Amino acid sequence: MxxxxxxxxxxxxxxxxxxxxxxxxxxxxxxxxxxxxxxxxxxxxxxxxxxxxxxxIADLDYHRFDADGSLHIGALCRHEHLEKSADISARQPTIAAAAPLVADPIVRTRGTFVGSVCHADPQGDWASCMVALDGYIVAQGPNGRRNIPVRSFVSGPFQNVLAYNELAVEAVIPAPQGTALGGYMKLERRVGDFATAAVAVAVDMSGGKVTRAGIALTGVGGTTVDASDAAAALVGGSLDEASIAQAAELAASVAQPRSDHRGSASYKRHIISTFTARLLGSISESNERAA
Amino acid sequence: MSLDEIKIGGMGASRRRVEDNRFIRGRGNYVDDVVLPGMLHMEILRSPVAHARIRSIDVSKAWEIPGVRLVLTGDMMATRNLAWMPTLSYDTQAVLATDKVRFQGQEVAAVIADDPYIAKDACEAIVVDYETLPVIVNPDQAMASGATLIRDDKENQPDNKVFDWEVGDRPATDKAFEEADVVSEIELHYPRSHPSPLEPCGSIADFDRSTGKLTVYMTTQAPHIIRAAVALVAELPEHMIRIISPDLGGGFGNKVPVYPGYVISILASILTERPVKWIEDKTGNLISTGFGRDVYLKGQMAVRKDGKILGVRMHTISDHGAFFSDAQPSKFKIGLMHSAFACYDIPAAHLTAEGYYTNKAPGGVAYRCSFRVTEAMFFQERMIQAAADDLGMDQAEFRRINLVRDDDFPHRTPFGFLTDSGQYGKCLDVALEAIGYEQFLKDQEEARKNGRYLGIGISTMTEPLGAGNSREYDILGIKMFDSAELRVHMTGKAILRTGAKTQGQGHETTWAQIVAHELGIPADDVVVEEGDTDTAPFGMGTYASRSTPVAGAAVAMVARKIRAKSRKIAAHLLEVSEEDIEWELGRFYVRSSPDRGVTIQECAMAAYSNMPDGMEPGLENTAYYDPPNLTWPFAAYVATVEVDPETGVWDVLRMVAVDDCGVRINPMIVEGQIMGGLTEAYAMASMQFITFDAEGNCVGSNYMDYLLPTAWETPGFELHEVVTPCPHHPIGAKGIGECATVGGPAAFVNAVMNAVEHLGVRNIDMPLLPDRVHEAIATRSDISGAPPVRTDAP
Structure with missing residues (x-):
């Protein structure tokens, strides 16, 4: 090169x-x-x-759960470390599901979670996970640190709100409100291709009811799409056929896909709905099994 | 006692590839690894637009950058009569554009500098003023009345047509259609694809004024053809040109043509009197060098109620890009497309073909195929499936009825080739047995009741490999034979050189095995060298699966010449007459007294130290081999798939491949070739294509857009073999390198079509990307043409 x-x-x-x-x-x-x-x-x-x-820079390559249950991912934590982490696989199902779908196995040994969020590519898998999980970025500048919620961190395609003299040092995912359930599904033409469409779902459940939910969409808009209405509709209720179908429909309705060589807009919207329903369906099943 | 042939690495030994010793250690010697003293670096400026008149080129800013040694434009090439060059198909191609650019990525200027960074910076400093012209990106646009003329540089070129061509028997075919009970039709597009070898193209030209000799290290599959071409284009004496093709990182047909970069680097070296290195980047390779396919195929089949095929009509419209630089035998304008239906007993056939210029990259190379046979066999097997469906007949049974029978050889194919051997029915049976055909059909029916779509696809074919015979096959008039030279040293070790050029096929391993088989010299004692025109005998190179059929035959023949001379030496050493000598692997002995013998190594020593009176010393020879016919391997590929009706995603459940390539020299290498070919077949069927938007922008100029499947997507393959030796090849071998790429795609596509046929879907053109499959399922209609580059608003 x-x-x-x-x-x-x-x-x-x-x-x-x-x-x-x-x-x-x-x-x-x-x-x-x-x-x-x-x-x-x-x-x-x-x-x-x-x-x-x-x-x-030493001590940036880490991920850990703090005592309060929040997950902290350092600026040099590689995708592969998340993919192979026993902690992540046991405690954070959305991240665990997305990690093996990021880029390809070779890139995953180098690419970083925080770097991917900073890059603010609407096709980025981690940005969707962060939105679904209400995550925030810790930025450090000459005057110290500040926390930036991911929803206000990304300001447009390939744009974030970091000042030129700020470094994103950590990503944080707050502790779940109940049992953390979730998943990530991505349609890609080939490993390493940008997503045709992908869906991140994170649902916290307690006593058979949804206590918190986040749904975010990859590759179907100018930035990561926050399907907040779809998620809000789930909170307070149980996951059943009707609520799943409603969430899937709401998620598809906020997607803003463009037709391109990966598929038509209507196809991508259809995939969003299909994947949202499949993810919520399997979350509901695993919750029932656990109960 | 005779040697154990497997132990000495002879025929049938799955000997480890000797070349891999250096490749896996990173010790290969590719063009880019060659560093010459005083070497300069060249970078090419390419056109960003697909069709435009060049108003002006301002190179002054480029010259101002320190370290820039030379800036070349088309006008400067023209002063040396090098602005244009001949192609391998009797057309001309621009080396550096003078009048117009005709495709995105066309070579416009070149910078030669102290290092590649400077050369690249200087290219960015060149200002070109383009006046854009209407862009033509497909044959429909090219043939429309009033279409902009792309090749206004040519005399007698009133429109965008490259050729009209015809083969077969029209009246007999018309008659067959009159007698048909059922006429089946199909229309397909085989999308544009690119061979995309791991190593892109490149060259280092080194002109030495003191000797007048030009040495060029070059990524070429055919160094001798290049030498001839350079002699003609650069008007240099042929004996003063040395082409060296060192290790090649794959070719797949991409490294057959002559590219502008080679020619520019040669002139640059002549002008600067320094070695000049040009190494293309991957984007340059994808957007400007020889592509494959890009053919529209249409046809009909006349069938009798009982399943007998009476005749076939085919019409092809091919897109050749801006210059007709297909690499193929001179007399066949659309390659060996007329090898279609060669494995079926069909009395009448007729093919018409049209070719068009478009504002796309030129090339039309045989991408891992023997000159367009990939398109031919894909059409054949899609047509066969369509006809079976129209008849309501089982697809396997329909093939069985029409396949040429074992006792029908030699058999004249519908378009006039002569096939000579095969066990087609047996191959099909082995494949169906392996996949569990009857059971799968039952499972499929059961699954459909539960909303699951399973499908099974078959592809059976024979293809003409090993061009050529010199009566019919030539490139630019040079006949397509090949050669081998064997020098056995006095200690019985040997060096073998051929006119072929390995690029991953493993010649260094297999050629030595042929020598071991013929002479009993252990394969490890034979070193193989190819690619240097100063040392290797003249040959036409490696492509079209021709190495084993032609050069491999020459290796056997030259070894036999060595054996014949050794026999005379043995008679001398054993003091008997030659007629009393018998041969067993590695040893001559006296017929009446088998204990009395001499080894081939003892004969070699005697050839230099104790030869009979009157005999020429030494043990060396050369053989040129002109094959009597092509070789005709046969393959039966069967794939099973499951289609997800909600997403259009399809997964390969199993892929069974039965190949009959005659005698296998190195079974491991043959299996590797088949697996690689099946991977490329899966690639074609599922994702690998290059397309263009309406402005002629190439979609597929990098590996984010041009999708090559990885180990992640590629399904597993189950291989089986049937062996029918080639009757005319000295060791009974047939070509194999390309069979799976050629025959494989139809098996995958037929399987997906079989999974959705109950919905009334008859065809989805490749690639079968999920959105296309889903659209076909959702709308219950066919999906045709290249995937659209959609730009509608959200």
Missing amino acids: YPSRFRYESPTSIEEAISLLEEGKGEAKVLAGGQSLVPMLKLRFASPELLVDINN
């Missing part, structure tokens, strides 16, 4: 990284896994003056 000329820095602390970003005055890019940035450099779609490689 022959990208345009750029300056390369490899800081060893978050503070150093932030001061380099300051220096870059908006012409700097952060390199974590390089899943999207490296192809863009190769194609010269991106020509940053400065590349701040954060891979040598």
